[in-house]
Amino acid sequence: MISSPPKLREGLEVIRGMDDIPLIFDPVSGHYHRITRSAEALLGYLDGTRTRDDLVAYFSENARVDQARADAFSRQLDTFLAGLERSGLLEGSEQTEQGTGASPSAGGKRFRTSMLMPRVVLTRSLPTVLEPVARVLRALPARLIVVLATLGAVTGYAFGFHTLFTGTPGLRDLAGPAFLIATGVMLLIVLAHESAHALVAQYLKVPIRGLGVALLFYFMPVAYVDRTDAYRLRGRGGRVLLAMAGVLSDGWFCGVVGLVALNSSGLVQHTAAFLLGMQMFLLIVNLNPLMPSDGYTAVEAAAGLTNMRGRAFTLLRHTIRRQPLPEHLARFGTGARRWHVTYALASVAYGCFLAYAMFHTIPLSVDLALSVVGR
Structure with missing residues (x-):
């Protein structure tokens, strides 16, 4: 039980996120903490001037409830205050790594481990680089951008994978050097994939915190952008678009690679064939809802879950x-x-x-x- 008058830490920000959900943002840890609307109303009274017993007496008297309901409120208040203390949100409480977000703040460490994914931040400069492009895109109709991006991606995937199975040599006929070249080009495509997430975030005025590399389940290397601040987006549509931006970007590249494979021969065609195979594997991984993937994030956003x-x-x-x-x-x-x-x-x-x-x-x-x- 909290004995001293509970007081929220200075600098915390209370906002409304997706589906108008109240959130407490801790700028020190960079984490978001989801709370209920009734708890949000209580936060204004946690100013250090009232003890826990004062709060119970105040709300019980104003609500004119009987003793049973007062006791129920007392238990709920204890649970709520204990949760705030565990999360390091009260003055004097120890700050922890809990919260809806699991990413470092803008000034956080470059290496950390969360959700079975050791991560290394490579750069935090993408918002500065992408803002000029985002500013131009904001002048265009948002619906038009989404429709064109989706149509181009679907067409690119269809054409690229059709070319892979009908217009390129079999795997055993492909040359080894083409595999190494394709791997290098694929790294650039992955970088473009992650930059697409960052661009959409910048377009929505929710800048990403960093671009880095992670080891999924400690063995599979993947690139990522820290999109923790997407919790600030109030509409589901924006969060779904942010999650799928990389997949849409890949679709356009898939179409381009398919064109190269269909109109080339030798080493260039072999390289394009390897690239198409890698892109097909990447699409399967990115849409898999059983992994912390773009597909999982999109499903979570569309369903309003956190x-x-x-x-x-x-x-x-x-x-x-x-x-x-x-x-x-x-x-x-x-x-x-x-x-x-x-x-x-x-x-x-x-x-x-x-x-x-x-x-x-x-x-x-x-x-x-x-x-x-x-x-």
């Missing part, structure tokens, strides 16, 4: 260890718990499958590398 994956893994971990559930998970019904545990188990199984598949592609990668040096 941190669904984090809740699923927390529930699974506490279930396996037979530990008491955190209060926000203890309120889940039986059906919701089963669904989240099933999702977490499926995600773990898929991660194991990816590790197995990558392990078994090592011989092929070695053969391709040896073919480069003529062995």
